[in-house]
Amino acid sequence: MGIGNNWREKAKYRGSEENMELTELQKQITEPDRECEARAEKHWMQLAKPLSGLGKFETMVTQIAGIQRTEQIRLHKKALLVFCADNGVVEEGVTQTGQDVTAVVAGNFLKGETTACKMAQIAGVDLFPIDIGMIRDVEGVSRPEDKVAYGTKNMAKEPAMTRKEAWNAIETGIRKAKERKAEGYQILLTGEMGIGNTTAASAITAVMLNRPVEQVTGRGAGLTGEGVRRKVQAIQRAVEINQPDRREPLDVLAKVGSLDIAGMCGAMLGAALMQMPVVLDGALSMTAALLAVALVPACRSYLIASHVSKEPSCQLLKESLYLDPVLNADMNLGEGTGAVALMPLLDMAAKVYFEMPTFEGIEIKPYEVLK
Ligand SMILES: O=C(O)c1ccc[n+]([C@@H]2O[C@H](COP(=O)([O-])O)[C@@H](O)[C@H]2O)c1
Numbered sequence: 001m002g003i004g005n006n007w008r009e010k011a012k013y014r015g016s017e018e019n020m021e022l023t024e025l026q027k028q029i030t031e032p033d034r035e036c037e038a039r040a041e042k043h044w045m046q047l048a049k050p051l052s053g054l055g056k057f058e059t060m061v062t063q064i065a066g067i068q069r070t071e072q073i074r075l076h077k078k079a080l081l082v083f084c085a086d087n088g089v090v091e092e093g094v095t096q097t098g099q100d101v102t103a104v105v106a107g108n109f110l111k112g113e114t115t116a117c118k119m120a121q122i123a124g125v126d127l128f129p130i131d132i133g134m135i136r137d138v139e140g141v142s143r144p145e146d147k148v149a150y151g152t153k154n155m156a157k158e159p160a161m162t163r164k165e166a167w168n169a170i171e172t173g174i175r176k177a178k179e180r181k182a183e184g185y186q187i188l189l190t191g192e193m194g195i196g197n198t199t200a201a202s203a204i205t206a207v208m209l210n211r212p213v214e215q216v217t218g219r220g221a222g223l224t225g226e227g228v229r230r231k232v233q234a235i236q237r238a239v240e241i242n243q244p245d246r247r248e249p250l251d252v253l254a255k256v257g258s259l260d261i262a263g264m265c266g267a268m269l270g271a272a273l274m275q276m277p278v279v280l281d282g283a284l285s286m287t288a289a290l291l292a293v294a295l296v297p298a299c300r301s302y303l304i305a306s307h308v309s310k311e312p313s314c315q316l317l318k319e320s321l322y323l324d325p326v327l328n329a330d331m332n333l334g335e336g337t338g339a340v341a342l343m344p345l346l347d348m349a350a351k352v353y354f355e356m357p358t359f360e361g362i363e364i365k366p367y368e369v370l371k
Pocket residue numbers: 094095096192193194195196197198199219220221222223281282283284309310311331332333334335
């Protein structure tokens with residue numbers, strides 16, 4: 001069921017520009033440094049504590065050593081990219097609120113008045129809202145160079161976007177990752193805000209993993225049972241009308257996707273390109289990761305899963321991507337909140353990694369040393 005290297009062959013596109021850039025990305029995104037990982041792992045084993053006592057946190061620090069190409073990992077500067085976009089499929093009655101909410105919440109990111117903002121203040125994360133496709137411009141958030149379209153079309157009637165728009169949104173995401181790297185950020189977190197985007201995420205997941213729509217469709221931001229039935233039907237119609245080809249991730253993204261998912265997909269590719277760890281959030285960013293890994297398989301080694309969202313697609317996504325999220329808190333808020341929630345724990349792990357004395361340092365000789 002995993003998305004593996006066989007995608008490399010299949011991920012060839014008709015658009016020659018995309019094709020060239022994708023081939024370049026596939027060449028430039030290389031696997032992390034396994035020697036740095038091995039050195040970090042060895043260091044963990046020397047610390048005066050039960051072996052592997054910090055479990056997945058040790059694995060995470062070790063993974064970051066490989067990604068950053070040094071066992072002296074750096075996590076002081078953390079950036080959360082929140083891609084904001086609207087979805088035409090909302091007119092099918094698949095959401096609890098209207099599309100106008102996207103712009104209102106996007107504006108609140110600037111004022112520090114969203115859930116992710118409050119959490120980010122505690123976690124020491126800088127938050128960057130990006131208007132990649134809202135139906136309305138929001139002063140201070142919207143920039144012409146980032147905005148790919150004023151919302152997607154209704155996928156239940158026609159393709160959500162053109163292939164060019166999907167690729168432009170991926171490129172915006174790549175650019176955002178590069179900008180943060182240039183500003184000295186050392187770890188990227190992905191988030192989104194977009195009423196209706198769980199309909200797109202479920203559609204992409206159903207197509208890419210070849211699963212029945214009902215199995216991967218949930219309540220999103222708070223739909224009733226009747227609403228979920230409408231949502232399933234809308235997705236089924238979208239798949240029937242558009243016939244997305246699961247061997248071509250960009251075709252799937254364009255026909256039944258969303259601009260925020262495309263932006264996050266780009267951010268993940270950009271992070272891998274910049275040798276930065278990239279932290280996933282919930283259903284939307286896991287869906288973006290599915291596409292990113294399908295486009296460039298080596299990107300998977302740069303992904304860090306934070307939590308398992310309540311959306312039913314997440315169990316399947318985590319298995320398909322071989323991800324091992326740390327938190328299981330029944331969250332389904334989006335905005336990058338799960339990724340932010342992981343940061344204080346990761347900081348604690350890094351403090352132990354750097355500051356704990358070794359067995360030798362406290363003059364304890366273990367009977368046996370694991371090799
Ligand atoms: O992160 C998740 O897994 C998640 C699950 C359900 C809902 N959300 C958030 O809720 C919005 C999408 O829900 P909906 O019902 O409008 O598709 C969007 O702004 C997401 O940030 C997020």
